[in-house]
Amino acid sequence: VLLQQPYRTAFHFQPPQNWMNDPNGPMYYNGVYHFFYQHNPREAQFGSGNLSWGHAVSYNLVDWVYLEHALNPTDPFDINGCWSGSATILPDGTPAILYTGVDSQSREVQNLAIAKNPSDPYLREWIKSHHNPLMVPVDGIGTRFFRDPTTAWQGPDGKWRVIIGSEINGHGTALLYQSDDFVTWSKSPKPLHFSDATKMWECPDFYPVSVNGTNGLDTSVMDTNTKHVLKASINMDNYMRDSYVIGTYEPETDEFVVDVDFKDKSVDLRYDYGVFYASKTFYDSLKRRRVMWGWVLEADSKLDDINKGWAGLQSFPRSILLDESGKQLTQWPIREIESLRTEEVNIQNKEIEGGAEFEITGITASQADVEVSFHIPNLDDAELLLREWRDPEALCRIKNASAGGKIGPFGLMVLASDNLAEHADIFFRIYKGNDKHVVLMCSDQSRSSLREEVEKTTYGAFIDVDPSQNLSLRSLIDHSIIESFGGRGKTCITARAYPKVAVGNAARLYAFNYGTESIVISSLSAWSMKPAQLSPLHERTKSQ
Numbered sequence: 001v002l003l004q005q006p007y008r009t010a011f012h013f014q015p016p017q018n019w020m021n022d023p024n025g026p027m028y029y030n031g032v033y034h035f036f037y038q039h040n041p042r043e044a045q046f047g048s049g050n051l052s053w054g055h056a057v058s059y060n061l062v063d064w065v066y067l068e069h070a071l072n073p074t075d076p077f078d079i080n081g082c083w084s085g086s087a088t089i090l091p092d093g094t095p096a097i098l099y100t101g102v103d104s105q106s107r108e109v110q111n112l113a114i115a116k117n118p119s120d121p122y123l124r125e126w127i128k129s130h131h132n133p134l135m136v137p138v139d140g141i142g143t144r145f146f147r148d149p150t151t152a153w154q155g156p157d158g159k160w161r162v163i164i165g166s167e168i169n170g171h172g173t174a175l176l177y178q179s180d181d182f183v184t185w186s187k188s189p190k191p192l193h194f195s196d197a198t199k200m201w202e203c204p205d206f207y208p209v210s211v212n213g214t215n216g217l218d219t220s221v222m223d224t225n226t227k228h229v230l231k232a233s234i235n236m237d238n239y240m241r242d243s244y245v246i247g248t249y250e251p252e253t254d255e256f257v258v259d260v261d262f263k264d265k266s267v268d269l270r271y272d273y274g275v276f277y278a279s280k281t282f283y284d285s286l287k288r289r290r291v292m293w294g295w296v297l298e299a300d301s302k303l304d305d306i307n308k309g310w311a312g313l314q315s316f317p318r319s320i321l322l323d324e325s326g327k328q329l330t331q332w333p334i335r336e337i338e339s340l341r342t343e344e345v346n347i348q349n350k351e352i353e354g355g356a357e358f359e360i361t362g363i364t365a366s367q368a369d370v371e372v373s374f375h376i377p378n379l380d381d382a383e384l385l386l387r388e389w390r391d392p393e394a395l396c397r398i399k400n401a402s403a404g405g406k407i408g409p410f411g412l413m414v415l416a417s418d419n420l421a422e423h424a425d426i427f428f429r430i431y432k433g434n435d436k437h438v439v440l441m442c443s444d445q446s447r448s449s450l451r452e453e454v455e456k457t458t459y460g461a462f463i464d465v466d467p468s469q470n471l472s473l474r475s476l477i478d479h480s481i482i483e484s485f486g487g488r489g490k491t492c493i494t495a496r497a498y499p500k501v502a503v504g505n506a507a508r509l510y511a512f513n514y515g516t517e518s519i520v521i522s523s524l525s526a527w528s529m530k531p532a533q534l535s536p537l538h539e540r541t542k543s544q
């Protein structure tokens, strides 16, 4: 019996089978994009001791060729798992990987692997250094709190720097190490940064962003027109988040002064306010941009994962820039995604009256890219934002898509069944705050499936935009994932949905407005998406 796979994605990266978590070591090298990932080759569940580095290559970040695993747990310094890490291209052109190994004593240690043959376009073989482990948990570092090295950068003194995620005295910490030769590393007396507002920092990332340019920057670039971003993946009892701060880094002293720290809950900067974790960026020197990958967890039950034979997705790669305000980042799916667009529908200047919805037909609604721009004719009657509504996610749960309002909820219903028994909703509501309007963005999964056992979490965030200008929403819909970008990528929310009925050709797409005030769709474009090609090397023909 052939297993039906209605939830596998068409243009999001996933391995042929079994468990995947963090993105590892992404890089662009000699005309080829490399993507590695935490993979349990044995089963569709996390298995810390079995983790290997899966490996795939691409010429366009859309279509991928699966290769053999790059790193497997084979040596005393990684026998209990090859965990997350990053790639650095050394000045002589050698691609190097720093990764965490869980050693024979279950300690987390940092290891080096070098591409065996840098002229192999696919970099299929990796040699682990005989100097491994390069860094071990000593000087009060907990043996289980020492992992996930970043891409290294070089200071003006020529020394390499790398940060390692840790928790010291209960505080999330980015430990800083330095090296002259990439092999012998010594710990700086001072960490790059730490926070008593968080615990363990997993998968830190640290990179420059241009203050007013539109290009991304290579990791070692430092000048006065540069700010630095520090991201930490924080796994607390009740959430998993990729949170970041923006600051100024002095490469001479390794001083990092942040503008607004992790502690300041009034800001709460996150890459994504939905399900998105352990992300990693890399500098794409071909297109001069910084590109980000993030792990998107399952919402299906463990048993379903096992029955399906796979678990875990990657977000579609996003290019990342500092927002004009300088206060946050913006993200946008890399342009190459547009090569997958096929049938297109367009709508212009269409009013949606209060309480109305309409279906957008003519595309494959389970596999689509939708861009919409809303105009709000009258902002005067916006509801007041109450003081107790500080938590946008909680507000999205109370004021869900079916709770009528004044200006909003308006937005898209995706992966909807034709009787609307199932639908996931991405929408906005506009409130009147103290001195300006406040825009709430929600991704409401509460009615996304008639199945009981799947998670149907609702996510939400405020977007720092002026609603008297057009308000934009883009959603990438791919069978069991919905990635949404509000305000041209100022606020991103990724969600999973496991509909029972609204699968494949049965899925529909609607626009709706359940506020009392009319809303105008100034423009809407939606496309069916072709599937990306993901296949093992031997199945490739020359023409591909």
Ligand code: FRU
Binding pocket: 021, 022, 038, 051, 083, 084, 085, 100, 147, 148, 202, 203, 278
């Ligand atoms: C984050 C993480 C990393 C670790 C890896 C193990 O999801 O826990 O800290 O290196 O996954 O798979």
